Amino acid sequence: MTTAERSVAPSDLRDPQYYLSRELSWLEFNRRVLHEALDGRTPLLERLKFMAIFSSNLDEYFMVRVAGLKQQVEAQVSKRTPDGRTPSEQLRDISQTLRPMVLEQHTHFQQVLRLEMADHGISLVDYSALSDEQQAYLEKYFEEQIFPVLTPLAVDPGHPFPYISNLSLNLAVVVRNAHTGRERFARVKVPKVLPRFVSLPPSLKQDQDKASGEWMGVPLEQVIAHNLEFLFPGMIVEDHHTFRITRNADLEVEEDEADDLMLAIEKELRKRRLGGSVVRMEIEANTPEPVRTTLMQEMGLTEHDVYDIDGLVGLGDLMTFMGLPLEDLKDPTWSPVVPSTFKAIPSSSDEDDINLDLEDGTDIFRLLRQQDRLVHHPYHSFAGTVQQFITQAAQDPKVLAIKMTLYRTSGDSPIISALISAAENGKQVAVLVELKARFDEENNINWARKLEKSGVHVVYGLVGLKTHTKVALAVRREGDHIRRYVHIGTGNYNPKTARLYTDLGLLSCRANLGADLTDLFNYLTGYSQQQSYRKLLVAPVNLRQQLTTLIHREIERCQAGEAGRLIAKMNSLVDPEIIATLYEASQAGVEIDLIVRGICCLRPGMEGISDNIRVISIVGRLLEHSRIFYFHNSGDETFLIGSADWMPRNLDRRVEAVVPVEDPQLRQELMTILEVSLADNRQAWDLQADGSYRQRHPGDEAVRSSQAIFMDMALQSAE
Known part of the structure; x- marks a missing residue:
């Protein structure tokens, strides 16, 4: 450890100079969205799409974030954020940062895109x-x-x-x-x-x-x-x-x-x-x-x-x-594929197998008894995997109960239809519909009422908490015993966004995961005060503590003279406690790579503080939404996926579930996703210590677009 590293004690790592502004970091994310509209490598109509997304993102930003800051100013709130700004200072800096961006957007549309549109026969x-x-x-x-x-x-x-x-x-x-x-x-x-x-x-x-x-x-x-x-x-x-x-x-x-x-x-x-x-x-x-x-x-x-x-x-x-x-x-059309691991397998004499009239004859329950399955949307088909899991559970006479959480879903969701069908078939169906999903409240109220009318047990969430976790449980009678099948994912049960957002899901019938989900649903629907789980990391119960423990384990490995390694992929990194712990890990010599699509309040590359931390953001045709957490642990590796970003709201004010992936083959698939993402030189941006981002360019190297590579990998997996 260098002299510079020793000069900053853990107690000083909460100094505001070591943190980036949450609000300005979000504006930098939207700047990357705008860049897609300015980038001539992006097809013309896709550039117009990114122009529109930049604007609609700002609408929500003002409706929620700026509105909240203005309310704080009116209430004379002077509390400073971890980066040291008061609400009024944040509003000032937002205005100064945003105005040049808006000017650039409109100038480019007027002077470049309208002319290109006309050249291609689109005359506005x-x-x-x-x-x-x-x-x-x-x-x-x-x-x-x-x-x-x-x-x-x-x-x-x-x-x-x-x-x-x-x-x-x-x-x-x-x-x-x-x-x-x-x-x-x-x-x-x-x-x-x-x-x-x-x-x-x-x-x-x-x-x-x-x-x-x-x-x-x-x-x-x-x-x-x-x-x-x-x-x-x-x-x-x-x-x-x-x-x-x-x-x-x-x-x-x-x-x-x-x-x-x-x-x-x-x-x-x-x-x-x-x-x-x-x-x-x-x-x-x-x-x-x-x-x-x-x-x-x-x-x-x-x-x-x-x-x-x-x-x-x-x-x-x-x-x-x-x-x-x-x-x-436009971008070339992408049609999600069903991986070969989900395609029909020969029938067997297993008395627990059933003969359902499914689209391709696949019995997902039999597949899951063989091995856990990992799905990567939208490269893998949502309809042919997760949706089929729910549909088969609704049809299967041996399935006794289905339990799910719904945070956002589409207006014509087959998932909803399957749950209604299951209830009508006499199964016990319990659904937690999160009524507080921002800007989807009315839609979710309508779904809740429709589900209730069909006999589904509907609960609306916990007081003071949003239920953001994405989990489903099917309870099936097999012979003389009960087996539980689970899906634990990073994305919503929404067939439409499953074609636009990159997400992961684990399908399994491991007994400990089934037991954990049973406990979790009892916590959500009843008065359970469950405080321990066999495998799951659950917010706000044990997720923060467990993540901190995993980071400290890497610190201890480095202090013992071994290598420490941590890779995390998420939407946002905001939580000051987690960031301070990552700084400690960097000072101890842990090598840390973070793939953070949106807000990142951590400053990488600060001498003596975060020398060993690198942060990239990937912005492309698909919205990066999956969360993967990897800890090396001296070769006894830990892989986690789940619904939680590293933000105070996710760790303290939401119900989230993060699951360890234990199957060796699936762990290798997750590592491949992380490695391909880190090597991206087309859609990846490197975060600088001052909060700005620098886009990677292939130069003389071959172009490595992670999203394009995952499409190719998916096509190979379907063969």
């Missing part, structure tokens, strides 16, 4: 550039399709300033009375029920300077703006400018005081629809000061809350263009 044009014939068509379209939907709202002594709904696009209109000369302000909401971009028919789909292309159209707000005289007959339309607002949309549920959690959340959802305070306004950069000032005053905004936009306001709607049938402008 300004209304004023249309021919007389094209404008005549849109005027008729306005009268027939748009005008009946609009509601202009005047502002005068008899009409107070109207309510502006969250994330709505609006026109601020100034009109003048032709007789009195008095100017008035009005607001016209651009209706979300209509397409944001109005396309021209094929006969008019031609630019004056170009041949007819695949698509041509104009923004909806421009069609409205150029036909405002229909809304204000007898008035002179002096001016119009587009603006968009974002409101506080976080729910505040007093769970301890609620007699019925579902009713309490429904009440809060009604409040959310009405909307909290305005936290951001995006507005056309050339909006006159009187109009801008009026909007700011009426919505209680300061200059810090206003973002001037030069060009199209609300780029989240660019996702629309992914619907165009231009496959050569």
Whole structure:
């Protein structure tokens, strides 16, 4: 250990200088998302998609994170974060960091992407550039399709300033009375029920300077703006400018005081629809000061809350263009595969085998009695593995009970249908539906009611905790005994996100895992105070303690003169206690590689503190969502997967489950995933000590995109 390393004692490792800002680290993640939109190697429509994701990410960031900081400022909270910032300082730094990013986004869209779109036959044009014939068509379209939907709202002594709904696009209109000369302000909401971009028919789909292309159209707000005289007959339309607002949309549920959690959340959802305070306004950069000032005053905004936009306001709607049938402008289509380890095996004389009418004849229960199985979505098919596990359990007459947690699922989920079918077949079905899954609350309430009506036992979670774990248990009678089959994963039981998010799942019938899940479900559905588990690491019970113990074990190996090694893959690393422990491990000589997609508050590469820690982030066409934790332990290795990131909320305020993977073959598969990820030189970014990220470039080496490699590996596994 060097002199520099000895100079920083463990008690000093919580010094704010050693921590990055949570909020600014998230903005750096979104900067990496934006880079995908700027990167010419990314297909054109995919770049538009990343433009949209960057914008929609910011919407949620303002609705939740910025809104929370503003509430703290209003409440005069001055508590500093681990990196040493007060709420007001965080808001200041967010504004300073974000404004150049937003400017870069809109400049690139206006000056680069719109031109490239036109070159590929996708012409998003300004209304004023249309021919007389094209404008005549849109005027008729306005009268027939748009005008009946609009509601202009005047502002005068008899009409107070109207309510502006969250994330709505609006026109601020100034009109003048032709007789009195008095100017008035009005607001016209651009209706979300209509397409944001109005396309021209094929006969008019031609630019004056170009041949007819695949698509041509104009923004909806421009069609409205150029036909405002229909809304204000007898008035002179002096001016119009587009603006968009974002409101506080976080729910505040007093769970301890609620007699019925579902009713309490429904009440809060009604409040959310009405909307909290305005936290951001995006507005056309050339909006006159009187109009801008009026909007700011009426919505209680300061200059810090206003973002001037030069060009199209609300780029989240660019996702629309992914619907165009231009496959050569998109990433190659990926179809998840069923690995050969899940395909039908010859029937046997085993009296416990069943003969189900499944799609390919596979009996998953028989497969799991042979060996644990690991699935890696979306490279491996969710429908052909996890979904089939639930479906077979619902159909199998020998299955007595099914228990699951549902955090988020899709609107047409076959999982829900299977659970309802199981209940109708007389099985005991218990489902924990997490009603507090942010922005999915209403959807989950609807599912909870539908499940209850079909006879499923539904619980809504634990007071004070979100149930974020992703686990399923099937209890099956086999001969004279009961066997339990489990799925423990890193991702939601959602067939749609399972095609977009990278996740892992372990399927097993190991007795100790079945017993642990039985105890966990008793904890979730009853009054169990279970404090110990055979194999599972469960938050908030023992996960934090066990992770700390595993890190300290590597420290002890180094202190004993052996090699210490730790690799962890997750979405976010925020927890100060875990970070301080990782610093201790680095000082002891433990080699640490972290694969953190989003927020990372740890500073790598600080002399004497984190010399032995390296952090990368992978941002690509798929959202990295899997969590894998590896500890070398002098060759007696520990591999874990589960639902928990290393954040205070995951370790202390959520129910999470992390499971050890013990099958040697599956452990090698996990190590391969980690090694391929660490070697990525296409989508990987290296975190610097100052909090910035540096993208890796192949240079003269072969391109190594981990996501592309995993697709190739999946295809091989299906052969």
